[in-house]
Structure formats: C-alpha cells, structure tokens
Amino acid sequence: MKRWMTAAMIVCAMAAKGQTYEAEVRSNRVGALEVRVAGERLSEPYIELDGGRQIEIAFDMLQPEAGERLAYSVVHCDADGRRSALAPMEYMDGFNGLEVDDEAPSFNTTVAYRHYRLRLPNEQVRLKVSGNYAVEVYAEGHPERVLLRARFGVVEPQVEIRGEATANTDVALNRDVQQVHFTVDTKALTVRFPQRELKVFVEQNGRPDTRVGDLQPTSIGGTRLGYEHDRRLIFEAGNEYRRFECLTFRYAGMGVERIGFVNPYYHVDLRQDGPRRMYVYDEDQDGRCFTACSGCGEAEREADYGVVHFAYASDRLPGGEVYLVGDLVQNRFDERSRMAYNEASGRYEAALLLKQGYYNYGYAFVPDGERRGRMPAGDGSFYEAENEYTILVYYRPAAGRYDRLVGRLTIGGR
Known part of the structure; x- marks a missing residue:
C-alpha cells in the first residue's frame, strides 16, 4: 500500500509540475477553510523558519462519511507558486501522505460535518527551508483527488x-x-x-x-x-470591504435582511448591495473572515451552516463577469465566486453555503480574457480606502x- 501511494504521489507531482499553487477549495464537501498563524484569529499565513510558530489549516468536511480518513502532502514552491526543484527530503523532515488526525464531529447543528485542524510544523513534519509552501488534502490513498489546497510562507529574515x-x-x-x-x-x-x-x-x-x-x-x-x-x-x-455577521439563525445580524428555513438549510438573505459612489469608512479586515456563533462554547464544532444569498443591483455589465471577492471564496475567480445576472430583478446574484461567523466581502469585475479584477462600473474607487x-x-x-x-x-x- 505504501509503495502504491509513493508511486501515485510521484505521478501527481510530475503532472502538477507546471501549475501554480494557490489556496483553493476543490470539493463542494469542503467548508470554512481558514489558513492562519496558530493562536491568531486574523493573520496572514506567514511564519519564520524555526521561529516556534505554526501555521494552522482548519476546515470542515460536510456530509461526513463513516470511516473516512484524510491525508495531506506538503509541497515546496518557487517564488511564482510553482513546484520547486527540491525533493521532499530536501525541504522537510517527515513524510507526505500522513493522516489529518485532529478532527471532531459537529455538535447540535442542522448541517452535519467533521471539523479538521492541521498545524505545521508538527511532531511528524519539520520544515527545513524557507519559501512558499502548499498543502494538499485528499482522501487517504487518493493523492490524485485533491479536496483542497492551502498556501503559506516560511520566512528566514535576511533583508x-x-x-x-x-x-x-x-x-x-x-x-x-x-x-x-x-x-x-x-x-x-x-x-x-x-x-x-x-x-x-x-x-x-x-x-x-x-x-x-x-x-x-x-x-x-x-x-x-x-x-x-x-x-x-x-x-x-477601491473602497472598504462590505461586512456581514451571522452568529445565530434566531435573528438577523449586521448586514442581514432576513433569515428563513427551507429544508434542509437555513437561508440568509443579505441586504442588497449596489454601486457606492462615495467613500464609506468602516473598520474592515481587508477581506478576512472567521467562524463564530452566539451562545456556543466551541464555535469550530457548534457553528451551523446556512445558504447565504448575495445581491448586487446593477445593469448588466458587458465584456466580463462579476465575482465575489474575499477569503470566503479564497480570493479566486471561479464558478463558485462568479455571480449570475438576474434579468428579472436587475441584479447580480450568488449563493454560498457558509458557516456562521464574521465575514468581509467585495465585488470585482473581471474583463473577458483578463485575470485581474477591478471595481464594477459605477462603483467608485477612493484614495481614502484602507x-x-x-x-x-x-x-x-x-x-x-x-x-x-x-x-x-x-x-x-x-
């Protein structure tokens, strides 16, 4: 079995040699992916080499399956995010394919899930060099079926x-x-x-x-x-990020218009957004989010999931697409973050299954054939933005x- 897994990992590594590693959720069963410095609620994912700090990768697996076991691999990357020329033994002490064994089931939630947490470095894996790193999580024995990717950096301060x-x-x-x-x-x-x-x-x-x-x-x-x-x-x-909080389904929190239940999910309708033609000061967290819930002792296990509905009132914008922006979608422009235009309501709409907590988010217009987002037409950009x-x-x-x-x-x- 171990020999088969090693061969599979080599094949996967060869296939992935030219790709860029960024944070990414690749399965609709994965929820609430957070990558941060362990012990810090809001932080950038960077630690110092041999500095005593750890990177924490936390996520949920929805619709948990009996006996399901997850494993992970650590990939060292070049400055541009592509797999480096180093072999695993050159950038870490330890082995790929180890189990993510820090996990616990959800408690008293309408949506069942298992919460997982992985910290690096740990007793089994020590990082030996600085640079960009990616972690891939997959079902044990199937490294070719990546469920999620997390990205972080290890710094050796020399400049x-x-x-x-x-x-x-x-x-x-x-x-x-x-x-x-x-x-x-x-x-x-x-x-x-x-x-x-x-x-x-x-x-x-x-x-x-x-x-x-x-x-x-x-x-x-x-x-x-x-x-x-x-x-x-x-x-x-740009402008400051927009915010909403959903800590309970009993009442609407900041930025929430209404909450209702349609089996099997709670549905959270946010207040309709639209172009902001003036600078709006707000103490945002520059696109970050974190799990929280009202009256619970352990939010990672007790926070529930609901379908959050986003709406951005606007004429249809030709020549491109509108996307959600922020850590809630790993700042990726893909089908999960893309908004669909509703001709009847005259607005862009999207729905995401999200865990209760505090969220920053924004909107970006991406012209056809381009990769960089910009403010949607009519939405102002202001030098005062933090x-x-x-x-x-x-x-x-x-x-x-x-x-x-x-x-x-x-x-x-x-």
Missing part, C-alpha cells in the same frame, strides 16, 4: 524592508489609486546581481489577481535597493536551486 503606500502617486494626487514605494537593504546577504538574484512581489489584500512580480530596483546605493516611482506599483484603491500591501522578497544565488523567502513586510495604505 530589511521599509515602505509606504500613499495616495500621492505618479499619475494622480488624492484620486482613485494608491502607490507603493519601498526599499530593501540586503546587508545580511551577499547579493552580487540583485536584478537576477532577487525576486520581489507586491500584492493587495492577499489577492493573487493583484500580485505584481518581476520588479526591478529603480535605484541602487550600496546594499540599499529602491523600488520607487514604478507605475506597476500603482493599485486601484488597504494592506504585502511585500515579499525572494533570493536565489547563481547556483541556488530554490527561492528563499528572505523578507516580508505588510503595510497599510490610504
């Missing part, structure tokens, strides 16, 4: 990053965009050719579609590299075989 995001940009002042400027000091590294040995990325609010890479320094002074006045680092400012920008610096010397993640900085911008 100093300082930066800011400002509305004073190279194209406008206090308008609808924000620009990121930053410096990287490599004094702890021997970097002879920074244009080739360093890979630098910037992304907004953890959204892969906003990620900008292949950045080159605009100035070099000793060990200090400047990334300033680069128009690729001008981002649409966004997060994550700067990642990778290092690979001339003879290196993988991209070391040597620096990370997250800054706020408005």
Whole structure:
C-alpha cells in the first residue's frame, strides 16, 4: 500500500509540475477553510523558519462519511507558486501522505460535518527551508483527488524592508489609486546581481489577481535597493470591504435582511448591495473572515451552516463577469465566486453555503480574457480606502536551486 501511494504521489507531482499553487477549495464537501498563524484569529499565513510558530489549516468536511480518513502532502514552491526543484527530503523532515488526525464531529447543528485542524510544523513534519509552501488534502490513498489546497510562507529574515503606500502617486494626487514605494537593504546577504538574484512581489489584500512580480530596483546605493516611482506599483484603491455577521439563525445580524428555513438549510438573505459612489469608512479586515456563533462554547464544532444569498443591483455589465471577492471564496475567480445576472430583478446574484461567523466581502469585475479584477462600473474607487500591501522578497544565488523567502513586510495604505 505504501509503495502504491509513493508511486501515485510521484505521478501527481510530475503532472502538477507546471501549475501554480494557490489556496483553493476543490470539493463542494469542503467548508470554512481558514489558513492562519496558530493562536491568531486574523493573520496572514506567514511564519519564520524555526521561529516556534505554526501555521494552522482548519476546515470542515460536510456530509461526513463513516470511516473516512484524510491525508495531506506538503509541497515546496518557487517564488511564482510553482513546484520547486527540491525533493521532499530536501525541504522537510517527515513524510507526505500522513493522516489529518485532529478532527471532531459537529455538535447540535442542522448541517452535519467533521471539523479538521492541521498545524505545521508538527511532531511528524519539520520544515527545513524557507519559501512558499502548499498543502494538499485528499482522501487517504487518493493523492490524485485533491479536496483542497492551502498556501503559506516560511520566512528566514535576511533583508530589511521599509515602505509606504500613499495616495500621492505618479499619475494622480488624492484620486482613485494608491502607490507603493519601498526599499530593501540586503546587508545580511551577499547579493552580487540583485536584478537576477532577487525576486520581489507586491500584492493587495492577499489577492493573487493583484500580485505584481518581476520588479526591478529603480535605484541602487550600496546594499540599499529602491523600488520607487514604478507605475506597476500603482493599485486601484477601491473602497472598504462590505461586512456581514451571522452568529445565530434566531435573528438577523449586521448586514442581514432576513433569515428563513427551507429544508434542509437555513437561508440568509443579505441586504442588497449596489454601486457606492462615495467613500464609506468602516473598520474592515481587508477581506478576512472567521467562524463564530452566539451562545456556543466551541464555535469550530457548534457553528451551523446556512445558504447565504448575495445581491448586487446593477445593469448588466458587458465584456466580463462579476465575482465575489474575499477569503470566503479564497480570493479566486471561479464558478463558485462568479455571480449570475438576474434579468428579472436587475441584479447580480450568488449563493454560498457558509458557516456562521464574521465575514468581509467585495465585488470585482473581471474583463473577458483578463485575470485581474477591478471595481464594477459605477462603483467608485477612493484614495481614502484602507488597504494592506504585502511585500515579499525572494533570493536565489547563481547556483541556488530554490527561492528563499528572505523578507516580508505588510503595510497599510490610504
């Protein structure tokens, strides 16, 4: 059995060599995927190498099956998210195919599920190098049938990053965009050719579609590299994320219009959204979400599921599609996050089976043939919006075989 599993993993690895690994739910049985630093409710999924912290990957399996066992594999990735050239024994102590054994059944919920939790590194798996990592979870014995993917980063701090995001940009002042400027000091590294040995990325609010890479320094002074006045680092400012909370089905929480039960699910109708032509200040969490419920002692097991209905009033927007945005859909533009236009009601609509909790979400218009989302037509973009920008610096010397993640900085911008 073990020999068969090893062969299957090799075949899967060869088939997946060219793909990009991002957070992804690949089964409609998977719910409430959260990837964070263990012990922190809202955090970016980055830890330091041998720093004593763990990444926690939590999720539910709906419609649990008797005797079902889940396993996981850890994949080391290059800066661009593709599988690196390293063999598992080179980037970790331990084995792939181990069981996800921290699990418990739901309690007193209308929708039955089993809650799973995986923390890395752990007693069986130690991560040996820095860089991007992906975890694939699948039914034991079937690594080719991936149920979900989680992505996180392990940092070995070797560079100093300082930066800011400002509305004073190279194209406008206090308008609808924000620009990121930053410096990287490599004094702890021997970097002879920074244009080739360093890979630098910037992304907004953890959204892969906003990620900008292949950045080159605009100035070099000793060990200090400047990334300033680069128009690729001008981002649409947008507006604050919208929010709703559903902690119980007994009454409507913030952002909820009504709640009803249609067997077998509770249905949660959110208040209808539409274009916002003014900046709306709100203390959002930049697209994040987390599980919570009213009057329960252990939300991970006691929070229930309901079908949440989203509605965005708008004329049909030609030349593209409208998608939901946020951690509730892993910031992916796919069939799960795509909204359908209802001609009768004159609005875009979507329905997701979600676990009770606090949610940030937004809307993005993606033009046909493109991968980057933007504010839907009529929805304003405002320099006052508070966004997060994550700067990642990778290092690979001339003879290196993988991209070391040597620096990370997250800054706020408005």
